Amino acid sequence: MTSPHRSTDGRSRGGRPARISRQEILAAARHLIESQGVAHLTMRQLAAAIGTTPMAIYYHVKNKDELLLLLLDDYASSVQAPVLPDDPRERLFITACFMHDVLAECPWIVEILTAEDLLAASALWIVENILDSAIRCGLTPEQAVHAYRSIWYYAAGEILVRAASVSRRAEMDKPVYRDELFTQLDAERLPRLAALTDRWTDLTSRDTFRSGLDALVTGLLVMHGAGAAAQLSAETSP
Amino acid sequence: MTSPHRSTDGRSRGGRPARISRQEILAAARHLIESQGVAHLTMRQLAAAIGTTPMAIYYHVKNKDELLLLLLDDYASSVQAPVLPDDPRERLFITACFMHDVLAECPWIVEILTAEDLLAASALWIVENILDSAIRCGLTPEQAVHAYRSIWYYAAGEILVRAASVSRRAEMDKPVYRDELFTQLDAERLPRLAALTDRWTDLTSRDTFRSGLDALVTGLLVMHGAGAAAQLSAETSP
DNA sequence: ACCTGAACACCGTTCAAGT
């Protein structure tokens, strides 16, 4: 960090007393996002919500990107770790689920994930847990990093795709396009899709995150020769 | 589709001759994206590139969202299908790779994927192929849809995360933050991460998409009782 | 039928100045 901007919330010594603080800005930003949606988080609207000018915010925060990063970190540190099982395969699965669920609960995070780094400092314990579990399952450290990355791709993809489909459902003209697509299906060239036309919406609206994650974890362990630890968990359900 | 906007490129019969066409707009948009990056695709800059006013575009295209959708469809239809193997497990893997690679080649698609539907009409054969392969591997149609969705999450996540990390590398202040994170690691609480500090950048910059996909496919087939078809493919590499 | 011009309601950010 550079400039006058304090990296921590150091007490100001001397000078004019601050009217707004970083914490106040973050709290207001979070409230704004949760009540109005992430699209309404603009420097101008945030300033209005606090009752100050847009430029006052720039004294406490470098720019909008840093604001988003701080927001992510703030959220991550407010989350409290769950009790985790000892069995490594189970712990791997549960931690990955937790990582996903925590992010999925605040869809505004999606905007940040694509723009910023995936990991806030206060969320590193999640990565640590996944790596440790994987290594205890018999993977080498390199394989564990690879496994973590695959899981992250899967989880991030699920969140992003679901967020997109939710926002699509909010508008009213998209279903039209999708229906159009499916009614014009060429049953000769696309027989499988044609046979599934009626059930597609139903099938794709189900939550299959856990089941797919289970498959991924199983495959990762099997493929890396940790077959002993790869036995199917109880969550298995098509 | 509504309004005066022609859904196909129907010839205008009578009236003033068109100065610009939908095709011309799409071609210009694609060129703009490829040369300047997707951030530069604005109605105004597009108009300038064509040599017309922003509002002229609105006669041919409903709004920016529709423009993006048309762009996606245009790209999908320009892609030609690869020769696919007969073995269903192999075909599943290859098709999924193809889907991923095609999208990964034009990172601007990322913006559209999160905003729009995942599937353009001209790309449905990919879904068809994945479903068909999965069913031939022994999955039920429902399980096949589920498998397709898991694969899609994984592929979309990989693309999005990679696109984000590329754009991060383009700027110069992000590595600082990431390095900061890793040097301040508490080796007591995060031993696995601490042990990997030096190799993290190297390990996470490797392309492990295929290996992870292989694991996912293996897991999906094993979990759904199609173990016979789940034998590891040759692509396996940590 | 196809396009233009002006305008509306926004953005993020910089810069010089005030207290």
Add this chain to the structure above:
DNA sequence: ACCTGAACACCGTTCAAGT
């Protein structure tokens, strides 16, 4: 030290008018 005001360089989109 902390904040303000005015300004810059943008957005997407609407609306009434021109040819």
